[in-house]
Amino acid sequence: MSDFNGAKLLLTCGADMLVYLRDDKPDIPFPAHWDLPGGGREGQETPIKCALRELDEEFSLHLPPESLRGHAFPSLQMPQMMSWLFTGRITDADIAAIRFGEEGQEWCMMPIAAYLAHPRRIPHFCDWILRSGHTTHQRP
Numbered sequence: 183m184s185d186f187n188g189a190k191l192l193l194t195c196g197a198d199m200l201v202y203l204r205d206d207k208p209d210i211p212f213p214a215h216w217d218l219p220g221g222g223r224e225g226q227e228t229p230i231k232c233a234l235r236e237l238d239e240e241f242s243l244h245l246p247p248e249s250l251r252g253h254a255f256p257s258l259q260m261p262q263m264m265s266w267l268f269t270g271r272i273t274d275a276d277i278a279a280i281r282f283g284e285e286g287q288e289w290c291m292m293p294i295a296a297y298l299a300h301p302r303r304i305p306h307f308c309d310w311i312l313r314s315g316h317t318t319h320q321r322p
Contacts, residue, residue: 187257189233189266190220190307191250192314195277198291199311202240203302205286211259215302216292218267229254229266241289242281245270253314258306267310 193200199218206214221236223229230247237243250268257265282289292300298308 185263186223186229186232186254186266187260187263188220188222189229189236189252189268190218190310191233191237192218192267192269192311193245193272194269194294195272195274195291197293197295199294199297200241200272200277200289201292201297202282202286202289212304214287215304216297216300217286217304218307220268230268233266233268240283240285242283243272243276243279245272245276253310255310267314269314 191200201216201218204210204212204215204217219237219240220233221240223232224235227235229252230250233250233252234245234247237245250270252266252268254264254266257263277291280289294311297303298311
């Protein structure tokens with residue numbers, strides 16, 4: 183696990199996914215693009231701890247680790263390393279509890295299909311989303 187650089191979360195509620203609009207700063211990757219929660223590894227944390235820490239920092243959400251499934255993918259920024267994508271479901275109560283952090287311009291629950299077609303999506307996430315099998319979830 184020492185060769186990963188970060189973790190992202192694909193959190194769905196029905197056919198919608200949690201995303202946020204990145205800051206519009208020229209010195210960051212994909213400025214003003216719709217991003218998934220998550221970010222870079224700190225210290226020696228595990229992929230799941232990285233994902234859950236970022237979720238807390240960005241959205242003040244606390245999910246149990248056992249509610250998430252993880253998949254490793256080659257990192258776009260550091261090809262010699264892996265990035266992790268954790269998938270899980272959130273509830274309407276989780277969404278109501280969101281308190282957006284200091285990074286990013288805004289957040290929303292976006293239909294997965296809309297994200298996949300959005301001109302300001304992060305392109306390589308489309309493959310991750312399609313491979314995760316989370317493109318057709320409907321509300322129970």
